[in-house]
Amino acid sequence: MIRNDIEKIKSRATILHKIIILIFFLGIISVFAVLSASVYFSFASPDKFNAVKGNLDWSISYTLENGSTFFIIIPFKIMQPLGPRMFSAKDALITYLLSSLLGFTLILYGIKQIANILKSTANDITPFTLGNAKNLRKLTYSIITYSLLSDTLSNVLCSLFVTKIFWVELSNIHFSALLLGGLIFIIAEIFQYGVYLQNEYDTTL
Structure with a gap:
């Protein structure tokens, strides 16, 4: 009975591993896509970029050659709700795309x-x-780093390179993710202690 349960767990782990690996490689492809798009946008005319101010965020768009648009949403906590003519929409789109890669890379590292x-x-x-x-400890570090730096870095870079007004919003820190990282760190320590106990037990047999 126990043997059957173990085989079921291993089978499920194998299926989940394949799914996670697929997600990981799709994420890698997305990273290269964002980098390629950022390079493309850097050579585009600023006239094709537009910034629309909403109630809680910015909508930054780029008009493609076929008339369709590519757009991203930037919350006000990342970039201040200034007048649209006070910054470059092109700089905002490129800066936010590139700065978001840090958080996305940390997520991929955790998935790995x-x-x-x-x-x-x-x-x-x-x-x-x-x-x-x-x-588990590496997963903890990626979660904690993400909670502290992902949106905060976007906030700082948008302040430095887009609005030119330095401003840091503390609400960009994800305290729930920080708590999750702390809990996983505790589990990792308990996990490692259990491994040491198991090794001690094995050596006494």
Whole structure:
């Protein structure tokens, strides 16, 4: 009965690992797409960019050759609600795209750690290893770094390179993600302690 349950867990871990890896590679493709778009936009005419001020955010758009538009939404907590003529819409779009890559890269790094844990669960005798304890700790670091820096960096870069008015909004810190990272860090420490206890037990047999 226990053996069957273990096989089911390993089977599910294998399926989840494949899904996570697919998401990871799609994310990598998205990163290159954003980088390519940023390079393309940097050579485009500023006249094709437009900034529309909403109630809570900016809508920054670029008009393509076929008449369709590409647009992004920038919250006011990232870029101040100034007059549209007080900054370059082109600079805003490029700066926000590039700065958002940091947060996206941290997410991909965290996804890779989850994939490593699932792979270990599917293939190893036990997932309770020092390697997985390290993977959990790396996942913690990515979550904490994301919660502190992702939107904050976008806020600072938009202030420096777009509006030219330095302004930092503390609400850009994701305190819920910070708490989640702290909880996973505690789990990683307990996980590692359990691995040490298991190793001590094995050596006494």
